[in-house]
Amino acid sequence: MEASVKTAGFVLCLAAFLGVTLPANPADADELVRFESVPAKLSPLRIRKAAEQGEILAQPQGTPLQGYLSRPEGDGPFPAVVVLHGCDGMRLSVKELWPKRLVSWGYVVLVVDSFTTRNITDACQSSLPDRVFDAYGALEFLSKSSFVDAQRVALMGFSAGGTATLEGTKIEGNEQLMDHKFRAAVAYYPVCAATQGDATVPILILTGDRDNWSPTERCRKRLARLSDDSPPIELNIYKGTYHDFDAPEFAVGRKVLGHIEKYNPDAAPKSIRSVHAFLRKYLLD
Incomplete structure (x- = not known):
């Protein structure tokens, strides 16, 4: 109980520091939920070859996952946001601050925990599971x-x-194989x-010009390859x-594997305002 009180107090202090308005009593805030990743579908070619050879194919299975569900008060239906953490797992700002911020804007939030059920603690120096299927499993759950x-x-x-x-x-x-689609x-x-080229939905990319872990030049090159038919991709470089x-x-600030990770009190609120406007444009308007 004492740890929970300290965590809650830290979150409130961070929220006040960032000027975030948190809902007084969000319904089912941080409810632990369980679902599965969307199983990878067999290609038509694989199915046809199996039939020709008399082979019986096993039905692909999804991976059991867990996540944290937060929602505004009321019956809805509300727009929603599926959140994916980084290679270091469920850090505080992803698990606590962003969900509370998004709920205060009127969104249901499902933060996907891709590691716990796979017994992964940190994947920054190893290969990651194909988390695209985790994201669509979360979308399937929310649907x-x-x-x-x-x-x-x-x-x-x-x-x-x-x-x-x-x-x-x-x-x-893999988006083309999914029954439900994201809006943005x-x-x-x-x-x-x-x-990579074109996207299937409008995208907002937010990054820093000193980030040598996620170089901005590669994002610029992708935008240069977009066709006239692609949904817009907005690139904000701070x-x-x-x-x-x-x-x-x-x-x-800290250095991890030769890369600097550091909060920026000027860029952070600017990016938050951009996210707020972007989601409002494509999910609310």
Whole structure:
């Protein structure tokens, strides 16, 4: 109980520091929920070859996952945001601050925990699971909730979660195999694929010009490849800013694997305002 009180107090202090208005009594805030990633579908070619050879294919299974669900007061249906954490797992700003901020704006929030059920603690020096399927599993879960408008759900990711966000919304990617689709996407300091090209939904990318973990040049190159038919991709680059610049728990700054992670009190609120306006434009207007 004492630890919970201290955590809650820290969150309130951070919220006050950032000027975030938190709802007094959000319904079912931080409810632990369980769902599965969307199983990878067998390709038509694989199914046809199996039939020709008389092979019986096992039905692909999803990975059991857990997540944290927060929602505004009321019956809804509300627009929603699926949140993907970075390679270091569920840090405070992703698990606590962003959900409370988004709920205060009127969104249901599901933060996907991709690590606990896989017994992963940190994946910054190892390969990550294909978290695109985790994101769509969360979307599938939300689509069955009466208080969520399944036609107005955005995907939002941080660092490696931001990279997965871009992967999950690229044209001719796994998105085309999914029954439910995201409406928009927000990626904080992702690693952009310079050759990726068009997106399936409007995207907002927020990153720092001093971030050598997620180089901005690759994002610029991707935008240069967009066709006239692509949904818009907005790239916000903040000067003098490093990785994790929105996370006040890194106010002192630290170096991880040769990369600097540091909160930026100027860039963070600017980026938050951009996210607020972006989500309002594509989920509310």
